[in-house]
Amino acid sequence: MRKIALILTLVLVFSLTLSAVTFAQDEIRIGVTIPSADHGWTGGVVYWAQQAIKDWEAKTDNITFFLETADSPATQVSVVEDLMIKEIDALVILAHDSAPLTPVVKQASEEGIYVVSVDRGLTEPVADIYVAGDNPGLGRVSGEWMAKELNGEGDIVVLEGIPCVINTQRVEAFEKVMEQYPGITIMDSQPANWSTQKGLEIMENYLQKYDKIDAVWAQDDDVLKGVLQAYEESGRDDIKFFLGGAGSKDIVKMVMEGSDLVRADVTYPPSMIATGISMAVKAMQGETLDGFYQNELPSEVILRAELITEENAENYYFPDSVF
Amino acid sequence: MRKIALILTLVLVFSLTLSAVTFAQDEIRIGVTIPSADHGWTGGVVYWAQQAIKDWEAKTDNITFFLETADSPATQVSVVEDLMIKEIDALVILAHDSAPLTPVVKQASEEGIYVVSVDRGLTEPVADIYVAGDNPGLGRVSGEWMAKELNGEGDIVVLEGIPCVINTQRVEAFEKVMEQYPGITIMDSQPANWSTQKGLEIMENYLQKYDKIDAVWAQDDDVLKGVLQAYEESGRDDIKFFLGGAGSKDIVKMVMEGSDLVRADVTYPPSMIATGISMAVKAMQGETLDGFYQNELPSEVILRAELITEENAENYYFPDSVF
Numbered sequence: 001m002r003k004i005a006l007i008l009t010l011v012l013v014f015s016l017t018l019s020a021v022t023f024a025q026d027e028i029r030i031g032v033t034i035p036s037a038d039h040g041w042t043g044g045v046v047y048w049a050q051q052a053i054k055d056w057e058a059k060t061d062n063i064t065f066f067l068e069t070a071d072s073p074a075t076q077v078s079v080v081e082d083l084m085i086k087e088i089d090a091l092v093i094l095a096h097d098s099a100p101l102t103p104v105v106k107q108a109s110e111e112g113i114y115v116v117s118v119d120r121g122l123t124e125p126v127a128d129i130y131v132a133g134d135n136p137g138l139g140r141v142s143g144e145w146m147a148k149e150l151n152g153e154g155d156i157v158v159l160e161g162i163p164c165v166i167n168t169q170r171v172e173a174f175e176k177v178m179e180q181y182p183g184i185t186i187m188d189s190q191p192a193n194w195s196t197q198k199g200l201e202i203m204e205n206y207l208q209k210y211d212k213i214d215a216v217w218a219q220d221d222d223v224l225k226g227v228l229q230a231y232e233e234s235g236r237d238d239i240k241f242f243l244g245g246a247g248s249k250d251i252v253k254m255v256m257e258g259s260d261l262v263r264a265d266v267t268y269p270p271s272m273i274a275t276g277i278s279m280a281v282k283a284m285q286g287e288t289l290d291g292f293y294q295n296e297l298p299s300e301v302i303l304r305a306e307l308i309t310e311e312n313a314e315n316y317y318f319p320d321s322v323f
Numbered sequence: 324m325r326k327i328a329l330i331l332t333l334v335l336v337f338s339l340t341l342s343a344v345t346f347a348q349d350e351i352r353i354g355v356t357i358p359s360a361d362h363g364w365t366g367g368v369v370y371w372a373q374q375a376i377k378d379w380e381a382k383t384d385n386i387t388f389f390l391e392t393a394d395s396p397a398t399q400v401s402v403v404e405d406l407m408i409k410e411i412d413a414l415v416i417l418a419h420d421s422a423p424l425t426p427v428v429k430q431a432s433e434e435g436i437y438v439v440s441v442d443r444g445l446t447e448p449v450a451d452i453y454v455a456g457d458n459p460g461l462g463r464v465s466g467e468w469m470a471k472e473l474n475g476e477g478d479i480v481v482l483e484g485i486p487c488v489i490n491t492q493r494v495e496a497f498e499k500v501m502e503q504y505p506g507i508t509i510m511d512s513q514p515a516n517w518s519t520q521k522g523l524e525i526m527e528n529y530l531q532k533y534d535k536i537d538a539v540w541a542q543d544d545d546v547l548k549g550v551l552q553a554y555e556e557s558g559r560d561d562i563k564f565f566l567g568g569a570g571s572k573d574i575v576k577m578v579m580e581g582s583d584l585v586r587a588d589v590t591y592p593p594s595m596i597a598t599g600i601s602m603a604v605k606a607m608q609g610e611t612l613d614g615f616y617q618n619e620l621p622s623e624v625i626l627r628a629e630l631i632t633e634e635n636a637e638n639y640y641f642p643d644s645v646f
Contacts, residue, residue, distance in 0.1 A: 048616065052616070125459065125460075125463060125496070129627075134622045134623070136448065137448075137622050140448060173448070269616070269617065271616035271617070272616075274616040275614065275615045275616050275617065278614030278615065278616070279614070281614070282614055289612050289613065289614075290612065290613045291598065291601030291602070291604070291605055291612075292598050292601065292626075293371065293375070293592070293594035293595075293597040293598050293601070294592065294594070294598065294626055294627065294629065295629055295635070295638050295639070296627045296629050297627065298624050298625055298626050298627055299457045299460050299625050299626070299627040299628070300457070300623070300624070300625035301621050301623070301624055301625075302621055302622050302623035302624075303615075303617055303621050303622070304452075304617065304619045304620065304621055304622040305622070306617065306618055306619050312618070315618050316618070
């Protein structure tokens with residue numbers, strides 16, 4: 001028993017030493033700035049920023065977080081200036097708009113602040129690490145799932161996002177998959193601007209134009225809501241299934257509950273801001289990633305567009321989030 | 324003491340349970356294929372592939388690795404076919420050449436094999452995850468360090484790599500940094516093809532052409548060796564410092580030992596293959612990365628071009644590696 005007591009004493013001493021080390025750590029100050037929003041994808045960003053801060057506060061003693069939302073690019077520039085006055089060590093930013101935010105973030109970087117840029121990149125390489133979603137991946141995973149679900153046969157319609165690089169990357173990757181399935185025809189592809197109302201209007205138009213539609217790719221869950229409303233109001237029953245995108249809780253819930261019309265979703269996760277916050281914490285703690293043969297964190301991480309189906313939907317369902 | 328004995332018993336039971344779980348795991352088969360080489364950067368790739376396999380074999384009981392080098396694209400195609408016959412679950416590939424390898428890797432992917440592509444991408448998006456070095460980052464970090472070391476003043480010469488996308492990314496990022504320093508002039512920039520011999524020749528030429536050179540960016544440690552030889556043979560002493568790139572052990576050793584002429588290096592790490600192998604293991608174990616708010620691994624990771632100086636060089640010095 002003496003041996004055991006000795007071991008326990010050693011464990012105790014070791015634990016106390018660890019605690020002492022923890023308390024001796026320098027204070028780390030991390031600023032987080034994101035667009036303000038109370039609904040939709042950016043609402044999810046606010047939720048996940050709060051969530052990550054809660055998680056890290058529970059796990060660490062020496063980190064002070066400053067979370068600031070901004071309702072315009074100009075406001076966000078001021079926010080970054082304020083955060084610099086607060087002497088932050090690291091800045092995590094989901095930029096309202098790339099161009100107007102780049103100069104102030106560059107200034108922060110030149111002052112030695114570690115910069116994590118999330119989702120919307122900056123126009124100069126001033127970030128230490130860039131964390132983003134996978135837009136071609138979203139199109140590809142969506143296309144592959146739909147083609148499989150259609151057994152390679154069918155007439156589909158597409159509702160695109162706002163015409164921009166992100167939308168082009170998604171749509172081109174989707175079309176590239178469909179080129180491999182000669183039995184599938186994309187009858188129409190129009191911009192619905194990631195808007196529920198516009199989704200409703202475009203879908204009403206498609207339903208008038210085409211007597212038979214086998215499946216719909218809405219690319220976005222907000223658009224999908226408008227699309228589903230138009231389909232319901234039409235009274236038709238020819239469409240086999242619909243696919244949105246991003247992973248909103250309402251749509252994930254439908255998938256989880258075994259909806260016949262909405263059987264899958266593909267992530268473009270607002271939780272990317274939470275991953276970005278983790279990267280800032282790890283950089284400040286001098287950590288690299290587990291399994292990486294590097295001394296520092298990567299400079300760029302593209303998060304996977306993950307396929308959500310009935311089998312795994314509960315892992316993607318966050319009832320407390322607004323999105 | 325009874326309480327302690329109970330706790331220890333519980334710990335023991337828990338440990339035994341864990342062991343049982345470990346033994347009950349399915350066998351995982353991971354194939355790794357890389358270009359064969361006994362020197363230079365690809366020699367480092369061979370070393371790091373072996374190293375990562377050793378590390379994971381020490382940490383796990385249920386993974387069988389197959390490491391196959393290939394001396395040509397055609398051989399590597401056969402290697403991948405052989406690995407498929409060996410019923411691998413995951414394939415980690417540093418492709419000899421992108422185009423000839425893409426069809427067979429696509430076939431592997433279609434058979435359900437998880438594909439990790441390292442460094443040289445494939446021409447179609449058939450990899451589940453892409454792990455690569457940061458070429459613009461290498462140019463940028465090199466430029467920033469040199470500009471600082473020159474206090475923004477000086478005449479420099481550049482030795483480029485083989486004219487190709489990678490070289491262009493590095494050189495453009497380097498030049499972009501230098502544009503911010505009007506006191507620095509890039510007098511010349513010629514391709515040295517990442518070759519020691521060509522580095523020697525170009526540098527001899529530069530030394531004849533320019534009476535005064537303040538610093539040299541060789542972009543690559545193999546080239547730097549030729550450059551240093553030419554400089555030594557010239558008997559001149561005007562050049563303040565030289566910067567290579569990639570992080571070979573000979574050059575890192577010079578940095579570590581406080582060389583006056585070679586004070587830094589920038590990584591383009593052959594250990595990226597080891598990180599790629601870790602990603603395959605983690606994917607097979609159903610793990611994500613620590614601190615990531617995702618259910619799966621990222622789809623793309625760009626590893627940082629890390630700055631090596633006398634202060635941190637020992638973390639980058641691997642005497643057992645051939646590179």
